[in-house]
Amino acid sequence: MLEHLGSFQRTHYCGEISEKDLGKEVRVAGWVDTTRDHGGVVFTDLRDRTGKVQIVFSPEISEDLVEKAKKLRHEFVIAVKGEVRRRPPGTENPKLKTGEFEIYAKELQILNRSLPLPFPIENEIKVSEEVRLKYRFLDLRRPKMAQNLIFRHRMYQVVREVFNKEGFIEIETPYLTKSTPEGARDFLVPSRIYPGKFYALPQSPQLFKQILMVSGFDKYYQIARCFRDEDLRADRQPEFTQIDFEMSFVRERDVMDVAEKVLRALYKELLGVEIGEIPVMSYDEAMERFGTDRPDTRFGLELKNITDVAKRCNFKVFRTVAEKGGIVKAINFEGGAGLSRKEIDELTKFVGIYGAKGLAWIKVLPEGKLQSPIVKFFTEDEIDEILRRLNAKPGDILFFVADKPDVVNPALANLRLKLGKMANLIDENKINVLWIVDFPMFEWNEEEERWEALHHPFTSPKEEDVEKILEEPGKVRARAYDMVLNGVEIGGGSIRIHREDVQEKVFKVIGLSDEEAKERFGFLLEALKYGAPPHGGMAFGLDRLCAIMRGEESIRDVIAFPKTQRGQCLLTGAPDSVRKEQLEELHIEIKDEEGEEV
Known part of the structure; x- marks a missing residue:
């Protein structure tokens, strides 16, 4: 028979029982973690979100209480x-x-029972993520998951404390807004009141926070919910959270300083770790040395450019690529000469994922001889130059990729990470943070044969490059900055365009007509006409940063109710069908591929 709380009032959390409570009468409540019958005395570990405490049911106090305790099972609520x-x-x-x-228990109330569990409530469990997500209410009882969410809660408090101290104002922006494509598909919400019209869920608060700057709120912040209808993976969710802020009358360094204060406070307050000076690296340097604009600098294996040597060698593959404007880069995998041909073939397949047509290699054998199918195509001087640039020593193996930069760089950047993990070169205890700056303003879309904004079309070009926007868009640099932590972009932002004439030039380069620009972003363009101040800002990916700080590989483990990689909520069954009457209210019909109403 189940009981009611009645006059019972909890006085302590389970995990907070301490020295100061000795001899006192306390009242605790929670879930039965384990129960052990030791010959007449029953021991129960009682658990709540703060931890566990042992309850003793002794016949010295009550035989009836012991008999009652013997009926307790896992996850009973008492x-x-x-x-x-x-x-x-x-x-x-x-x-x-x-x-x-x-x-030592004097009273016991059994408030609710539990069915047998689909998995144990403990940190290390061998069960599929699908089962965990279906029974998320049980998964969140596991101490590790509970601590993840408590840690996330503490992140919110630290973030707010920093911004409040810096004089920022927390302002909420709308969830139901206008569709303004920002790189991903919008989630659309049909309007019942305006048939055929739709709201969109915001991909970010970008336009609203810029309008707040025009409105005179020179320091804004928000822990903002954002929505993007895109293909998912371990670090993506259709709904996610940003630490979002914007400032007026600032330059890049002003925004970066605030971002550094937030990051330093989070690490110091929550992990007791001091973040030192954060270096700044240009986009060009990052791409040259690491092949990516989010480099993991905890280990070496840097890329080396040998395109000039390739241009004069007799290896046709390298030479042809170099003569056609491509590049040839290499990595020295130190001590890797022992790799088998099978292992090299597997690495060749791996770089093929990123478009590389092959992976050339040269082994420097322990006795100093070279082993490779391509050595014969190089002169002695050319080989010496390659070995010198790559600082090659006996026992090393050199890997080469030749192609367009947008193939070579990602292929070798990912090969570098794979080799680093293979050789245990990455110190997981290191925290390497850096800024990447001086990004290109635009990137060329070969498929559509047009320029696109590398970040978003509201990013300001560098002042000295404004005149190049229309004539030489490929040479324009953006006033953008990304913060990278251990090879992961955890935040990014820019100084924004605050002048209508510059904004119009950017729209023109990316192929937006005046009519299209007005249709999509008319309210922002209108605001820029009424005394918009210079402004800039940034956003951290809170889910991703929380996962890194907690040592989790997937952001799903730091989100209370996440979606699967297919965008489903296994707990609730969303997305799901709705009643026909609801669709009729929204003037929506669902049809099959043949056009028949479903």
Whole structure:
């Protein structure tokens, strides 16, 4: 028979029982973690979100209470009143925060029972993520998952404390807004009141925070929910959270300083780690040395450009690429000469994922001889130059990729990471943060044969490059900055365009007509005509940053109710069909491929 709380009132959380409570009567409540019958005395570990405490049901106090305790099972919900005592010497549990104490029960109320569990409530479990997400209410009871969400809560508090101290104002922006494509598909919400019209869920608060700057709120921040209808992976969700802020009358360094204060405070307050000076690296340097604009600088294996040598060698593959404007880059995998041909073939297949047509290699054998199918095509001087640039030594293997930059760089950048993990070169305890700056303003879309904004079309060009926008868009640099942590972009932003004439030039380069620009972004363009101040800002990916700080590989493990990689909520069954009456209210019909109404 189940009981009610009645006059019971909890006085302590389970994980907070301590020395100061010895001899006191306390009331605790939670879930039965384990129960052990030791010959008449029943021991129960009771758990809530703060931890566990041992409850003792002893016949010295009540035989009836012991019999009642014997009926307890995993995850029963109970309330207990009892006296806090010190555990007898030798029975302490050093793994528990409360391991020196126990509660001798005087009263027990069984508030609810539980069915047998689909998986145990413990940190390390062997069960599929699909099962965990279906029973998320149980998954979140696991101490590790509970601590992830508590850690996330503490992140919110630290973030708000930093911004409030810096004089920022927290302002919410709308969830139901106008569709203004920003790189991904919008989630659309049909309007019942305006048939055929749609709201869009915001991909970011970008336009609204710029309008807030025009409105005179010179320091804004928000822990903002954002929505993007895009293909998902471990670090993507259709709905995610940003630490978003914007400032007026600032230059790049002003925004970057605030971002650094947020990051430093999070690491110091939550992990006790001091973040030192954060270096700045240009986009061009990052691409040249690492092949990516989010380099992991915790280990070496840097890329080396040998295109000039390739131009004069007799290896046709290299020479042809170099003569056609492509590049040839290489990595020295130190100590890797022992790789088998099978392992090299697997690495060749791996770089093929990124478009590379092949992976050339040269082994520097321990005795100093070279082994490779391509060595014969190089002169002795050319080989010496390559070995010198790559700092090659006996026992090393050199890998080469030749192609267009947008093939070579990602192929070798990902090969570098794979080799770094293979050789255990990455120190997981290191925290390497850096800024990447001086991004190109535009990138060329070969398929559509047009320029696109590398970040977004509201990013300001560098002042000295404004005159190049229309004539030489490929040479324009953006006033953008990304923060990279251990090879992951955790935040990015820019100084924004605040002049209508510059904004019009950018729209023209990316192929937006005046009519299209007005249709998509008319409210922002109108605002720029009324005294818009110079402004800039940034956004951190809170989910991603939280996952990194907690040592989780997937952001799903730091989100209470995430979606799967297919965008489904296995707990609720969303997305799901709705009643025909609801669709009729929205003037929506669903038809099959043949055009027949479903």
